[in-house]
Amino acid sequence: MTENEPRTEGNGEAGTALRRFTLVSKNPESAIITSFNLRPADGVPPAPHSAGQHLTLFADIPGKGRVKRNYSISAAPNGETYRISVKREAEGLVSRWLHDEAPIGTPLLIAPPSGSFVLPESDERPVVLLSAGVGLTPMVAMLETAVTDRPNLAVHFIHCAQNGTVHAFRDPVRALVARRPNLSSTLVYSRPEPGDEIGRDYDEAGPLTLDRLAALAPLDEAEIYVCGPLRFLRAFVPGLAARGVPMERLHYEFFGGVEDLFGDPPAEAPTAGTAAPVPAYTARAAAGFTRETIGATLIDSAADAIIASDRAGDIVLWNAGAARIFGFTEAEALGQSLDIIIPEPFRARHWEGYHETVASGESRYGAGDMLAVPGLHKDGRRLSLEFTIALMKQEGRVTGMVASLRDVTARFEETKALKKKLAAAEEAAKAGASPPA
Numbered sequence: 373m374t375e376n377e378p379r380t381e382g383n384g385e386a387g388t389a390l391r392r393f394t395l396v397s398k399n400p401e402s403a404i405i406t407s408f409n410l411r412p413a414d415g416v417p418p419a420p421h422s423a424g425q426h427l428t429l430f431a432d433i434p435g436k437g438r439v440k441r442n443y444s445i446s447a448a449p450n451g452e453t454y455r456i457s458v459k460r461e462a463e464g465l466v467s468r469w470l471h472d473e474a475p476i477g478t479p480l481l482i483a484p485p486s487g488s489f490v491l492p493e494s495d496e497r498p499v500v501l502l503s504a505g506v507g508l509t510p511m512v513a514m515l516e517t518a519v520t521d522r523p524n525l526a527v528h529f530i531h532c533a534q535n536g537t538v539h540a541f542r543d544p545v546r547a548l549v550a551r552r553p554n555l556s557s558t559l560v561y562s563r564p565e566p567g568d569e570i571g572r573d574y575d576e577a578g579p580l581t582l583d584r585l586a587a588l589a590p591l592d593e594a595e596i597y598v599c600g601p602l603r604f605l606r607a608f609v610p611g612l613a614a615r616g617v618p619m620e621r622l623h624y625e626f627f628g629g630v631e632d633l634f635g636d637p638p639a640e641a642p643t644a645g646t647a648a649p650v651p652a653y654t655a656r657a658a659a660g661f662t663r664e665t666i667g668a669t670l671i672d673s674a675a676d677a678i679i680a681s682d683r684a685g686d687i688v689l690w691n692a693g694a695a696r697i698f699g700f701t702e703a704e705a706l707g708q709s710l711d712i713i714i715p716e717p718f719r720a721r722h723w724e725g726y727h728e729t730v731a732s733g734e735s736r737y738g739a740g741d742m743l744a745v746p747g748l749h750k751d752g753r754r755l756s757l758e759f760t761i762a763l764m765k766q767e768g769r770v771t772g773m774v775a776s777l778r779d780v781t782a783r784f785e786e787t788k789a790l791k792k793k794l795a796a797a798e799e800a801a802k803a804g805a806s807p808p809a
């Protein structure tokens with residue numbers, strides 16, 4: 373292991389540390405989407421995932437260094453491998469490398485599955501899986517899980533693709549829904565090619581509209597999952613909310629893309645079914661003001677360091693501010709112990725407090741307290757830091773901590789110099805007031 377590598381975990385337990393995987397096979401699913409099967413390099417089964425979750429992988433690309441991307445796991449857990457299915461983006465760095473260059477046997481570092489875009493716990497409500505393009509990857513995993521583990525869950529799989537050339541997983545999806553009467557699928561092609569036959573290759577000609585969606589799926593009672601390019605989400609999520617689907621039943625995931633950010637408004641916008649006013653929260657959410665986007669904006673800003681660590685004290689999140697203040701890149705810091713930023717003499721005391729807090733769930737620092745500690749830069753320099761911490765919990769158990777740190781070294785040094793000057797001035801004044809006899 374080189375100094376620059378995130379620390380990996382050898383025992384295969386679900387956790388937050390990165391593990392080494394090997395690319396064991398590549399299977400084309402369409403002209404532009406290929407599946408990649410990844411097996412743990414240590415032979416220990418991969419951490420189990422909930423269908424719909426994604427992986428964060430780190431790829432070492434010649435000439436580009438280590439780069440990070442997220443990919444949904446496109447199959448139900450099998451205890452041996454993860455499958456991801458990636459669309460080759462014309463100018464995309466990682467997707468092109470995976471498709472065109474990465475040979476079988478390529479090592480990849482992978483963080484454990486994460487994300488809350490997963491099936492509901494109860495079978496009570498039917499589920500609508502609505503996807504476009506490569507956004508079908510988490511839906512395929514969810515459909516597979518419904519077939520294998522959830523016999524009572526009714527699932528409507530609705531997928532929009534341009535045509536049969538780019539459409540992935542047509543036959544596997546059809547084979548899955550044929551397994552039970554409470555499963556159905558509708559394939560909508562927006563630009564069918566001459567070889568695409570309606571009734572045989574696809575079910576309907578697009579674009580899909582909200583009214584048509586309402587006729588296909590029980591929107592009034594279903595848990596609805598939407599995944600696809602941003603313009604697809606923009607077309608459906610606010611429209612469904614305006615139609616009265618409460619946000620608690622509306623789940624969505626966005627894969628992103630430069631063209632989504634700067635591109636034209638949706639070319640295939642569905643016609644809204646009702647003129648009901650969009651609730652304020654939904655309007656804000658549609659404009660991008662969700663807890664997730666606001667949180668991500670804060671994290672991505674380089675002003676303060678935001679660092680999250682797991683129960684063991686290993687770093688699981690390292691933002692640009694952390695890289696700026698401490699000198700370690702994200703790839704260098706992820707998976708390392710917080711020791712990398714704590715000066716040696718302070719480590720024992722730090723870990724005593726850390727482990728006590730993890731075990732008790734109670735921070736010894738009150739909410740909102742600003743703490744001041746010395747820190748360590750990559751080049752060995754001492755830093756003065758001020759920070760606040762928050763405990764991360766799941767079902768009452770501490771899963772880790774997140775700290776927001778500010779570098780106050782300059783101010784600290786200035787205050788120290790001023791204090792010294794003040795003390796000297798006081799000494800001089802004292803000496804002047806009572807001169808030695």
Ligand SMILES: Cc1cc2nc3c(=O)[nH]c(=O)nc-3n(C[C@H](O)[C@H](O)[C@H](O)COP(=O)(O)OP(=O)(O)OC[C@H]3O[C@@H](n4cnc5c(N)ncnc54)[C@H](O)[C@@H]3O)c2cc1C
Nearest residue numbers: 441442443444457458459461463464465466467509627630
């Ligand atoms: C939770 C989550 C799950 C995801 N799951 C999947 C999945 O299952 N399958 C999948 O395929 N993707 C998935 N993604 C998207 C994935 O993470 C990558 O964003 C995607 O593969 C593109 O990465 P890239 O390195 O190939 O492209 P990048 O190099 O990051 O480029 C991104 C986009 O910009 C365009 N671009 C780049 N450079 C230029 C340029 N100079 N001029 C014009 N355009 C340019 C590319 O064509 C591409 O569309 C997921 C994303 C998230 C957040």
